[in-house]
Amino acid sequence: MAKVCTVCGKGPQFGHNVSHSNRRTNRRWEPNLKRVHGRFPDGKVRTAYVCVKCLKAGKVEVL
Secondary structure: OOOOOOOOOOOEEEEEOOOOOEEEEEEOOOOOOEEEEEOOOOEEEEEEEEEEEHHHOOOOEEO
8 A cells, every 4th residue: 555645645754763873774754544435625435545634624524
């Protein structure tokens, strides 16, 4: 599954874990996605993965 919001297109962010000795290892921050069945901005009713920020903003009408 691609970790991408179907409404806003938000995906994973990349960066580093930084230890006390300042060594850097790669890490990523995943968006908070939920699988919802609802009416989307294009007017269609379907099931998709939507980030919580879009749900809170009311961009998707959950059915």
